[in-house]
Amino acid sequence: MNLQRTVTLWENPRPSSTRFCRPIKFMYMKETTESIRKEVVKVRDEVAKLNPYEIHINDKLVPINFVLHLTMVDGKVINALTESSSQSCHICKCKPPSKH
Template sequence: MYKWGCDGSQQTTFKQKFLNNSDSDANIFQSLFVPLQLSCGHEKKLIWQNPLPSSPRHCRPIRIRFVKETADISKEEISYIENKINLLEPTQITQVNKKFLVKHVMMFTMVDAKVCNAATDTKSTMKCYICGATSKDFNNLSARKQINEDALKFGLSTLHAKIRLFEAVLHLAYKLPVKKWQLS
């Protein structure tokens, strides 16, 4: 299992000229992935788990380009990577008369609001990317909206969060049994 995503960055190019004037490194756009865990068989026996999934240590670039992050560039990058993911073949490992097949599952979960809105065709940052609600709808709790199920993988939209949302989340957490992180 891997997670992948993309994001852009920019810098001021003060007094830094290229030989060719049309070249520029003012903007960069990168897609990258992080391996999360390796499990075996139907019972998903854990063989390896990334001890620091948020650390850049296991983060690997897929493609880096000198282009500005726009909705079109983000969408182009997402479909480019998704096409490549669909072409992925299981990796074969042969070891003393035993053959292992490693299947790769890539999850598009490393997104910021900009990339998320581009991926879900949401034009405004003030609009929920899951149900399309805008500021005039957020206080209407009885309203039921059609949701975009594909967008659920990006998590809840913070636009729906009310002032005491985290208190509610904390209360839910109190009631759950204590879980342990695998130590080895």
């Protein structure tokens, strides 16, 4: 009987902190909605192409899968990806109350 189970070995405790997150690359170009979206598509494609890593532990093959999330993004990137403004919540699209 071959039972497989998934065990999380490490999960970033602070995904919005620079302690464990590092830049993927630096680009010297104007940051536009189009350039942001193109770069996000490239990054997501690269993540989708990641292959599991396999190691041997005590004569057993242990596969390691990677799950990556886009967490270190600023307001301009969120606005470009969600087609919202910084005056509204990027999750639910709520806006601040008007000052009438």
